[in-house]
Amino acid sequence: MKKNFLKYAEILKKNGIKKSLSEIQRFVSDYFDIPLPKVIAFDFDFSEKMEKKLQEFCLKRGEGIPFSYLTGFAYFYGRKFFVDESVLVPRPETEHIVEFVLKKLPWDFKGRILDCCTGSGNIAITFAKELKNAEVFASDISKNAVKVAKRNSLYHNADVSFILCDKLDCFKPRSFDLIVANPPYIGFLEKDFLEKEVLNEPHIALFGGEKGYEFLEDFLRQAILCVKEKGLIIFEMGYNQIDDVRFFANNVLENVKIRFLKDLNGYFRVGVIENA
Ligand SMILES: C[S@@+](CC[C@H](N)C(=O)[O-])C[C@H]1O[C@@H](n2cnc3c(N)ncnc32)[C@H](O)[C@@H]1O
Known part of the structure; x- marks a missing residue:
């Protein structure tokens, strides 16, 4: 053997x-x-x-089929999530968003949280399990991704409302206390440098435009309207996008404070915007 x-x-x-x-x-x-x-x-x-x-x-x-597509699941923040070829395999670096939010919010936080671009539902379901009093929503443009996310929320008995939606099109102004997203943020121009394995994940989950941050800019334009006053927007981004994202936030979005968090390799990979 x-x-x-x-x-x-x-x-x-x-x-x-x-x-x-x-x-x-x-x-x-x-x-x-x-x-x-x-x-x-x-x-x-x-x-x-x-x-x-x-x-x-x-x-x-x-x-080049990802390992987790072949076993059918991946772990995120200590929990098991079913995955298939319609969703991105949850990455350990995305746990950084969860850790930051759980440190920032009180354990009995009662506000409304949206996880936009939810994919397998990993972020939204983690919030629903960890912040029992919060009202958690999750959205994605992909019907099949929402199907997978719903399966995961049933498996974890997590109270999450799922919405099929293009970016934040279906949400009213000032709807959420917190909006998080791990959006597609890779540039088409970087496609040739990606590993075969990554390219076998849904391209809609990977590519955010020619340079990559175009999706993020549209998302932020909408998110700033959908978040409540003093609310927070937290998002993952590419390791080389800090200058463009900072420029955009400071010059296009009004009345915001932005800061960035480093990952374990020292790259700024998470943006935190406060609607001041
Ligand atoms: C990088 S994946 C993130 C998945 C999951 N949140 C995670 O962290 O593993 C991006 C997700 O955005 C979704 N997406 C792409 N374009 C979208 C759009 N216009 N509106 C909403 N979701 C979109 C994709 O279907 C995909 O599930």
Whole structure:
């Protein structure tokens, strides 16, 4: 059995996948629901069905299909979220938005929160679970993404209202105390530099315009109207977009205070706007 694992790890490695053995082990553990230590110790029965699934996994990974699409889920802020090819796989760096908000708001916050561009619903559902008294809304333009997000909210028994909507078109002025978004923010011009794996995620979830921040500008123009006075807008952005976003906020949006938060690599990846 160990030999089989090594054989498949070798195949993955040849296809450019780093940490290939640990991917094989994680896949077997996640897909067949066997505790990882048991998989690592080869303490389970390796069936023909498993062998077939592993072959299929190696083939698809070689084509650049994201790991989480093949297991069907990903973790975000310690919770399991179902994913498929209609949603972006939640990224650990997006947890930064959640951490910031949970530190900033009181535990019994009763306001209205919108997660625009919700995808799998990871941010909205996390807020609904962590801030029990808040009223949480989530929107996306993709019907299939909203389907996945609804499945996740049922799984977590999370009280979230989902809305199919283009950006913030369907919300009235001054509707929310907090608007968060992890919008599409990659530039079409960067497309050729992206990994095959990223390009297998929905392009509507990735690309925000030619330079990338065009979507973000439209979103901010609308968000500033939809957020209440003294409300907050928090958004993720590209590592190289701080100058453009700051210029836009200071010169186009009126009466706002903007600041940026660094990620673990030292890049400014989150913007925080206060409607002053
Ligand atoms: C970067 S993904 C973020 C998904 C999720 N919030 C996360 O953090 O993993 C961006 C999401 O924006 C959605 N989207 C793209 N264009 C949109 C639009 N015009 N209005 C609303 N949502 C849009 C996509 O369908 C996708 O789910």
